[in-house]
Amino acid sequence: MPRPPATFATARLLGRVPRVEDAPAVFTAYASDPAVTRFLSWPAYDRVPPLTAFLRECVAHWEKGAGHLAWLLCLKGTDTPIGSIGVNLDDAGKAMFGYVLAKKFWGHGMAAEALTFLADWSLAQPGIHRAWAFCDVENPASVRVMEKAGMVREGVLRRWHTCPSLGPEPRDCVVCAKVR
Numbered sequence: 001m002p003r004p005p006a007t008f009a010t011a012r013l014l015g016r017v018p019r020v021e022d023a024p025a026v027f028t029a030y031a032s033d034p035a036v037t038r039f040l041s042w043p044a045y046d047r048v049p050p051l052t053a054f055l056r057e058c059v060a061h062w063e064k065g066a067g068h069l070a071w072l073l074c075l076k077g078t079d080t081p082i083g084s085i086g087v088n089l090d091d092a093g094k095a096m097f098g099y100v101l102a103k104k105f106w107g108h109g110m111a112a113e114a115l116t117f118l119a120d121w122s123l124a125q126p127g128i129h130r131a132w133a134f135c136d137v138e139n140p141a142s143v144r145v146m147e148k149a150g151m152v153r154e155g156v157l158r159r160w161h162t163c164p165s166l167g168p169e170p171r172d173c174v175v176c177a178k179v180r
């Protein structure tokens with residue numbers, strides 16, 4: 001599998017590999033906000049140390065070049081995280097993305113900007129033929145992000161993903177993909 005770039009730039013954003021020391025800033029910007037984590041696979045953090053541990057795992061994934069590879073998103077010209085986007089590359093040529101932004105930055109097309117760049121990067125790699133993502137059926141803003149990144153809605157994965165903030169039951173998700 002190709003190795004994704006450690007940094008990337010779009011018109012307004014810089015994506016960079018997380019550092020353990022980012023934990024307090026990530027906590028304040030978005031990871032402690034239940035409005036942000038509502039549809040995510042993790043509940044809002046109530047303390048910084050578990051987030052530090054998570055970022056340590058992220059760094060380890062980058063060192064190994066395997067697993068979920070996450071970037072922190074910063075406004076260009078700054079080093080302060082305002083969100084994150086990540087990818088899982090599998091051996092069958094599929095790149096699966098996930099993304100999150102601090103609430104203050106919602107509604108400006110920034111998640112789509114980052115996803116567009118990375119989906120296109122992935123499909124430019126010889127071994128990758130499918131860039132995809134899914135989101136909860138009740139998260140239409142995220143469906144739009146996928147569509148604006150050129151992904152096409154393929155259907156609903158029933159009982160696919162559990163959002164701990166919404167309870168223990170697996171929920172239905174919209175799946176979108178861009179392929180070549």
Ligand SMILES: CC(C)(COP(=O)(O)OP(=O)(O)OC[C@H]1O[C@@H](n2cnc3c(N)ncnc32)[C@H](O)[C@@H]1OP(=O)(O)O)[C@@H](O)C(=O)NCCC(=O)NCCS
Nearest residue numbers: 036039099100101106107108109110111135140141142144
């Ligand atoms: C989902 C999320 C990433 C969207 O990012 P964003 O940068 O604010 O997205 P955009 O600025 O492109 O705006 C979202 C689009 O959805 C549309 N939208 C927003 N709320 C909507 C709603 N309730 N119904 C229909 N469309 C909606 C907006 O109109 C916009 O579309 P447009 O550009 O065609 O007008 C952001 O809200 C977020 O971080 N949410 C919390 C984490 C999350 O849910 N991540 C996704 C997990 S799969």
